[in-house]
Amino acid sequence: MPVKPAGLPEVIGKFFDAKNVHDADAVARTFAEGAHVEDDGKTYRGRQEIRDWSAKESGGVQIVLTVTEATHHGREAVVIADASGNFPGSPLAFVFRFQGTHDDFSEINHLAIELKQ
Structure with missing residues (x-):
């Protein structure tokens, strides 16, 4: 089922949809x-590294x-999402901090992911 949290740019919904079907190319x-993406202390630059x-x-x-929660102002959006699955500690809540490339937020320019405290 596609994700389209109210008030968020369409590309963020597409990101979560792609993550949930494990489609790295679509991500x-x-x-x-x-x-670039910052996750777990590492930075991934460019589409190929992000895909990998x-x-x-x-x-x-x-x-x-x-x-579970989302806010969007201009080129920035913050999304809190529960990650559940076959891993220790499931479910865990994460904060996704997105920055868009343009005023229309047609693409993601930066994403920082951290465990919700």
Whole structure:
């Protein structure tokens, strides 16, 4: 089922949809060519590294992300999502901090992911 949290740019819904079906290519397409992702103390730059990060992150672990809260102002959006699956500690809540490339937020330019405290 597609994710379209109310008030969020369409590309963020596409990101979560792609993550939930473990489609690394579709995840990468939601990002601008020069985008970067910060996750677990590492930075991934450009669509190819982002694609590889997404594929590796999903490898062997069936994770489903469920958006529980979301805010959007201009080129920035913050999403809290529960990650559930076959991993220790499931479910865990994560904060996804998105920055868009343009005023219309047509692509993701930056994403920082952290465990919700």
